[in-house]
Amino acid sequence: MTDEGFDSPGEGVGRVLGTADATPLQFWTAVSPGSYLQLDDVVVTRRELPDREPVTIAGVVTQVRARHEGAQFDSDVFAIADGTLPAQVQEAAEITTTRVDPEFYVPPQPGAVVHRAEGDARARALHFDRMERRIPMGTGRDGVPVYLNADFLDGTRGAHVSISGISGVATKTSFATFLLYSVFRSGQLGGDAVNAKALIFNVKGEDLLFLDHPNTRLDDATRAAYARLGLVADAFPDVRVYAPPRVGDSSGTPDVSSRLTGVDSFYWTLTEFCANRLLPYVFADADDERQQYTMVVHSVAAHLARYAQPADGGVSIDGTRLGTYGDLVDHIVEQLSDDETRGDWAGSAVGLGTVNAFARRLIGSKKDLARLIRGDLATRRPHSINTAESAQVTVVDLHNLPDRAQRFVVGVTLKSEFERKEKAGTARPLLFVVLDELNKYAPREGSSPIKEVLLDIAERGRSLGVILVGAQQTASEVERRIVTNSAIRVVGRLDPAEASRPEYGFLPPAQRQRALLAKPGTMFVNQPDIPVPLCLEFPFPAWATRVSEAGAAPSQTLRSITQSADPFAVVGSGGGTADDDIPF
């Protein structure tokens, strides 16, 4: 195996130098005249040992430098350029070892020839040969594909992806969607890829609403880049987009401006709100976490679950029919203000101040949540987000929801998806959850119902087949247990102050510096079986990322919302449409 590794190592580019310490994990190479090494180049060298097989040491270039040998003073450079002082330009490259084969940690010897690793030697140096299933992530600086070990993505040996970087230039969501595309289309996951689902929360603009539209700016160079990775440049074939209902619209049409077809609205009925105890997710604000009234929240939620009866779209509590979220809130507040009923709703040991704090918050939520929790829309109209019954990719648009409503949607959706997976009890099919601004939903400090769900996913999701692809501007502000549970860590351009935090300790100093200048499309990916993060560029999206890029809409999106219900279902039976809906 070692010999195979050294049979075709590529051209010699230099020799291990002896003026700096060579260690098994890091060494410097003097670059031969007429050759060059750039950052991220893969090299290989070999150490002969007296009583055993030779050791092949492979690594990547993590720093390069050039200097004048023979110059003593800075100003000597003028004499050298003038042709009066003899000096030699010498380049040297720092190599960080990625693989020692066999695992016998001896330093390379100064003077040993260093080869540029190409072909199999390169794949071996980067551990690609040990990956049974390799998901292409992009190309290295040398233009050759780099791969992700699928074992660390699908839960076999690890799961979850954490992507960090400055908003706007770090292209976090683009990389997350490209990774999904590669997972679904590379064929490396076999049958799993066909059944796997993705749940994407769109938090900014309408960027992710066009995943199923081909990108009109796609050129041949990009197609070739996809082909090099073994992928076809195409849009996501099977996408379903959900958007919240428009404010003040009684028919519940989805609130989107640029994408006009193939968007379904999502909401929860009052019955679901009460029966599924969704009330705690109304109190998921940053300020809410430190308050005393959680006891009231749970007690009211329990009361609603026990006494609320479905009543013609809305609910009926104690004989009062409540048709909207506002009615429900008013009713609860009224009951809590009444000395006679307060004990039933909030429990007996709760102070009036706490109850009032709860009531104030609840009233405050009316404006934000009224359009999501409905009693006036048909109960049986499809309105819930359920990835199992949805398309391969489900996009939930949150971008025009207020903060409290965003938290409510994310919390409730993740909870119901996770509970569904828990009940199924099997890790397959996989569910990829893409969530940006993770620092908002799972901050380092405090606790909230959403954070509990996310922690559950991070810690148990691996065995249940729920893979969290989290993105954030600052990994240092995300709950540590979520970051540490991510097997794959990705970094785009970082803020200088952020880059110095210990969360990025996996980046060697030179890469940490480079992350400050990384251009859009460049990512550093750290995966467990390669000791050095790989720098890669992923191709421009083949799907539209904004309305101006969108090509022709796929035909299935032209169906209207009512057609997505089964027209042949028997009216009045469980799965059919409601009486007051047009059945076809």
Added chain:
Amino acid sequence: MSRFFVDAWDPAYGASFEASPEGPSAQSNARVEADHELPALDWRAIGPRPGVSAPDVVLLVDGVRRIDAGVWTAEEDGASFPGLAASYAAGVVRCDLERGAAQLAGAKVERGLFTASPSATDVVAGNIRYPVHRVSGTGELAKLPAAVQGPLTALEVEVSATARTDHDLLVVDGQLRNRRHLPRTLGYIKSQHRQYLDARLTAVVIGLPPGHRSPVFRLGTAWDGWSWYLRLPVASGAPWAGIVRVECSAELAAEEAIHLADLSLVTLPRFASTPYKDPRAPQNLVPIAGLERLLRSRLGDARLLHRALTTAARTAATRAGR
């Protein structure tokens, strides 16, 4: 030589140190013909001649030497001879002024054991060999360093011949000696130990403005030849500051010597070094200083060689049964 001992003291300790007072300290009695370029009565400073430009390629030759260890031999009869294990190197640097590139065009490193011991043999220390150079006479320690100069000059001559092209100029560090046959070659003498000219002509020399030279004169010493003084760009106003003597082969006609003198005046000043970078500024030319640094690095590490010699001496002693 079966056995030898290496002095534990650092060979640099107590080695002669070159005191170089500015200006000559002794009057030479060599015959001087001063009338070839200008009549002796009419001597004056000569500036750069219009129309003369520096050659595109200037080659500079220099050598360095270092004593790696002082040794003592053990003779069969109980006597002992001192010896020096020395490394020396010569190189030529090719300054391509047109392209702006100075390169080492050739360098040779040699080592030798200099001793008068009749029984001395080559010393092999690790993969380094010190061939024996037998010194004639009694070979007392004080005279041994001078013995290194011969082989070093021979090495300098050897490397000087390489890397020559048409229309270049070869500048040799020190007197020309036996290199007079090389074409377009100047000897460059940094420090003035002897005063060749009489008081009146010397006044012209020490009155030279920077970038000017004296008229060419002919010297009749053992190594006779054409010679002239030149003042390099220098800030100090001391009489001999920045003055160098340049010489060329006596076989040249007077016109050829004058042409070389004019050439030296447009070539050498740009190589002059700056005082804060070089203790021997401005006379120690920048390419020469760079060349010496490169050559010294090629001599190898002195402590390593000293250790190798010590080990070799111990091995030799063990083999001899002590």
